[in-house]
Amino acid sequence: MNSTLETTVTDCHPASVPDYTPVSELRELQLKRLQAVVTRAWQQVKLFQSRLKARGLEPVDIRSLEDIAKLPFTVKNDLRDTYPTGLFASSMKDVVRLHASSGTTGKPIVVAYTKEDIDVWTSVLVRCLAGCGLHRGDIIQIAYGYGLFTGGLGAHYGAEALGATVIPASGGNADRQIMLMKDFGVTAMCCTPTYFLHLIDRAADLGVDLRELPLRAGIFGAEPWTDSMRRHIESASRIEAFDIYGLTEIIGPGVGCECRQHQGLHIFEDHFYPEIIDPETGEPLPDGTEGELVLTTLSKQAMPMIRYRTRDITMILPGVCECGRTIRRIARIGRRSDDMLIIRGVNVFPSQVESALLAIEGTLPHYQIILTRTQGLDQMEVQVEVTPQMFNDKIGALQGLQGRIQSALDHVLGIRIKVALVEAYSIQRSEGKAKRVIDRRTA
């Protein structure tokens, strides 16, 4: 869609004012907030204080924004190792909400929010949606899951605060989603891009032409997607598709979002300070260079994240966006620096599969993860080679084994997957190592 078609009042939404802060003023604000959050984490989070001490650092050593490079990184494992509350910087009575995403070994990654954190989260979501041209009068259907996952409630609070009408449809039940879209004249959808692809197909089956509906925007996130997917979505449903970025560890969706220029995602850097580093050496890289995105929460109370390594590979785009926002942009994220898979918006590590299999049989059988996509939905199959230890010549015993593997994986991963028992040595090995993941999903 041509972004110059209309200039809406929405870019003037009061919550969007920080998007246009003069750069020098923004940097000053960031430094002030960085010093405050480092001090807070030093005072409240033992792990952070001991890491600083090990480097001979104290909060007063942060005198400029460049000094952030002196600080130690935080990684996903830190959240796991300190489960459940080791990284909380607020007392539980000030925590008003918990969310979680799957971790690497069965224990989830849990994050906490104070009232102020929820307000910040809501405000960045308002800025996302306003930047997509949405405003009071829009009818926004949220088809992200509601629950421990941040997607549903995050988008919900933002859409409500924007002043829109919110339909909290949550995930699944495509027929009902399409019925609601049609009957209530929904103007914007929030969901994963692959789920929207599914809705396009399902609508065609039901004889509903999405192009004829009032729907005009889709805010798609929780998984990487491509420009070819965008083109397909936009032509099949005649909407404008926006990429929204976020991660549970930082706050949830709303860390960054495209504006109507669609030239990268603006990072709400008054709250989330972005750096790009070399994933091998950890050295900071200049704007315009591709590397791993590292984020620092400048205003988070309950759970500050200092230099969190996202493992997402992108770059900070040099230059100023034509929309006039002064906050910087990152390029769309296409890949990661680790082996994390994103399946139906849920984070999955091959190591989770491994530990579940190990727990069941005591030995680790050869296995392979096969990813496919049917009807816009990711499907995951785990093929497990039957070892002599596992083999039993009673069908019932093998079915029991398959069932145990199935429920252990469903439990650890939090998503429904398919388990297949396969013959020994049937999984291809290269140099003695099996290829763990075969990704047959195509954009």
Place this chain on the structure above:
Amino acid sequence: MKIQQLSLFVENKPGHTAAPARLLANEGIDIRALYLADTEQYGIVRMIVSDWKKAAGILEAYGYVAKATEVLAVEVPDCPGGMADVLGALDGSGINIEYMYAFPYPRGDQAILIFRFNDPDAAIARLQAADINVLAGDQLLKKQ
């Protein structure tokens, strides 16, 4: 009395049963009895072969998962009621059949039932007490 049966895990795909059969044939192993238990995804080939140790060695060398299981072979008259009488002899004993299969015997008027029991020793005692012929391994493998 107890006979070693060889069980093999195979995927339910074209050619997956033929390949191990060919391997055994090449080594001169005779398959005397065979039963394929199948599910949608995979199957278990259960067979009684002329030399189970050699067969197991060949299959394992080619990467198959093969397992020897103790089963009983019971000779019954190949006529109506032949099998019912054998099963009747087990009534009330608490002995459970985990699986079974049957095939006609080359001798013509006899059939063979292969059983995997939860308690094979108790089953042998019970069947013999009822004058039912439980075959030894070499009897089953003998060709007429």
